[in-house]
Amino acid sequence: MKFRDLIIKNIFRNKSRSILTVIGIAIGVAAVVGLGLVTDNLSASTQNALTAGAADFSVVSGTSNGNNGGGPPGGSNQLINQTYVSEIQQISGVSSTAGVLRTMTDLSNTNSTNSSSTSTNNTFGGGNFRSMTTLIGIDNSSLSMDDVVITNGSVYSNDNEVIIGKNAAQSLNKTIGENISISNQTFKVVGIYETGNFMDDNGIVMSLSKLQNLTGDTGQVSLVLVKASNDTDASNLASTIEAKYPNQLSTSTSLSGMNRMNNGLDVIKSGSWAVSLLAVLVGGIVVLVTMMKAVSERTREIGVLRAIGWSQKRILSMIIGESLVLSLIAIVVGLAIGIGLVELLSTTQILQGITPSFSASLILKGIGVALFLGIIGGIYPAYRASRLSPTEALRYE
Amino acid sequence: MNNENIIEIKDLKKTYENGVIKALDGINLEIKKGESVSIIGPSGSGKSTLLNMIGALDKADEGSINVAGIDLMQENDLSDFRLNEIGFVFQLHNLIPNLTVLENVQTPLIETVISNKKMEERALKILKSVNLADKINQKPTKLSGGERQRVAIARALVNHPSIILADEPTGALDSKTQDVILDLLLDIHKQENVTLIMVTHEHDVANKAERSIYVLDGKIKEIKKN
Ligand SMILES: Nc1ncnc2c1ncn2[C@@H]1O[C@H](COP(=O)(O)OP(=O)(O)OP(=O)(O)O)[C@@H](O)[C@H]1O
Ligand SMILES: [Mg+2]
Secondary structure (H helix, E strand, O other), rough: OOHHHHHHHHHHHOHHHHHHHHHHHHHHHHHHHHHHHHHHEEEEEEEEOOOOOOOOOEEEEEOOOHHHHOOOOOOOOEEOOOOOHHHHHHHEEEEEEEEEEEEEEOOHHHHHHOOEEEEOOOOOOOOOOHHHHEEOOOHHHHHHHOOOOEEEEEOOOEEEEEEHHHHHHHHHOOOOOOEEEEEEEEEEEEEEEEEEOOOOOHEEEEEHHHHHHHHHHOOOEEEEEEEEEEOOHHHHHHHHHHHOOOOEEEEEEEHHHHHHHHHHHHHHHHHHHHHHHHHHHHHHHHHHHHHHHHHHHHHHHHHOOOOOOOOOHHHHHHHHHHHHHHHHHHHHHHHHHHHHHHHHHHOOOOOOOOOOOHHHHHHHHHHHHHHHHHHHHHHHHHHHHOOOOOOHHHHOO | OOOOOOEEEEEEEEEEEOOOOOEEEEEEEEOOOOOOOEEOOOOOHHHHHHHHHHHHOOOOOOOEEEEOOOOOOOOOOOOHHHHHHEEEEOOOOOOOOOOOOHHHHHHHHHHHHOOOHHHHHHHHHHHHOOHHHHHHOOOHOOOOHHHHHHHHHHHHHHOOOOEEEEEEOOOOOHHHHHHHHHHHHHHHHHHOOOOEEEEOHHHHHHHHOOEEEEEEOOOOEEEOOO
């Protein structure tokens, strides 16, 4: 009989305890891998958002809250006159400009009742956050300035056509060629886009003039996207523009929009870290407690093994070996739970738009967690077992 | 050290509970290679403690103890000594319940470099000699008390020890089985020329050994030739 055969036999001795240990470790693995999948996916989308050709910053109303430019909607957005678009274009150092009108609407019951109200106030109040769709009006030639990348189909070429974000395509269950009704008007979906910003990806983009017409904001925009020419420093240019229109306009770099995205991502990341850490901690305690129990139940047997010539090192290896074997089983179980759960949730509203992808580093992380828990949770009980005095162990009832 | 002696003990003392319990209180004893000795005495007199000292399961506080040429007061890691020189047989409950008879007998060999196949061969041979060839794949829980004790004896013998230490090996058996086990131990002792030391409560068991050592309150009261 080999040593490893003995270890394997030992873990089948108390099946319910072994299962408990495996679950303890697997929870840690599942948390790290599952949450890792989600956060990796979110940050990958954010990275994608750094498209070439994107605007350097956006110009918004000086009277509105300066933090509300370009990025995901939130709070009130004062509209500005569309004439600023061409005025800013004239400023030296500006490579290109584009006017954008942004608003939100609840399309969740549009197609049945036509009661959809288009709100220019961007408040979340009336509607459910999840069912709100971002409407973006921008000229089709300027789409890349707003990070919009067509992944399927084509760009809208007239006022009756729109493109929809990949998340909106899912939540509205629409695809290319289908019609969509917004404020009693019917549009044809001609393309699917992606921005990397999960708010914007749940949006619909149409021509600026059409959205202005739809919301009654003719001649108005929410913001002007500005791209600096290659030899101009974007933040200097932004200051120049602010100085030129004191109290009228303020700027907000789209990078700061990105930063805000990243900040949000950081919150999600640290949240998932905290949850993972907690799960790992719980896993560690479960392993520790169950392995301690396994050792104390076998005290007498450990005394016998010492008496027949086993060294302390051998006892130590046996207990650590047992918890490592349990870890190996937990790797499989934990990965299956973690990936399976994300896979499952990604088909629901909760994790909409997340496509879990197996990344080697994440799997390695999961394996690392399991081995760490196996060793850490096993080492103290193993140490205790190896230090048992053989005579005391033999007297143990 | 006298070449004939496999065990030499001088003024050996062992206390427990910070000196409150004097388990061994000055033991002087010499045992010859190939001898059979019984240790008898009332409960709590120190029989098991003495046996455990000889088997290096515990360290004495004072005195000297030399077994098979090794100074047990000096060495720290004595698992090799136990593995190579000592075969322990205990009263009860000393088999690993989830292992078969054959596997139980192999457990000491896990510490050696013997190949898997050799391990099994050796265990099998010894199990045959204790008449358990037909039970090798049973779990210990399915065996009778006498059969279990025969497995324990086989395990004690598997690494060819020079000394067998048996702590009340028949204590939990009925008198008929008791005789079978006792005869087995004495047979092995004679045939293999193994030194046999067994602890017992009972005089008729003790008398089967060549010498009986009567222990009381941690001291040797009497040594008797049988
Ligand atoms: N590990 C220990 N810790 C504390 N006290 C111990 C320990 N081992 C033995 N003793 C005490 O030392 C004394 C001698 O014990 P020992 O086990 O040697 O007796 P014994 O002669 O084998 O008795 P029995 O016939 O009941 O087995 C007893 O008082 C016992 O309680
Ligand atoms: Mg005893």
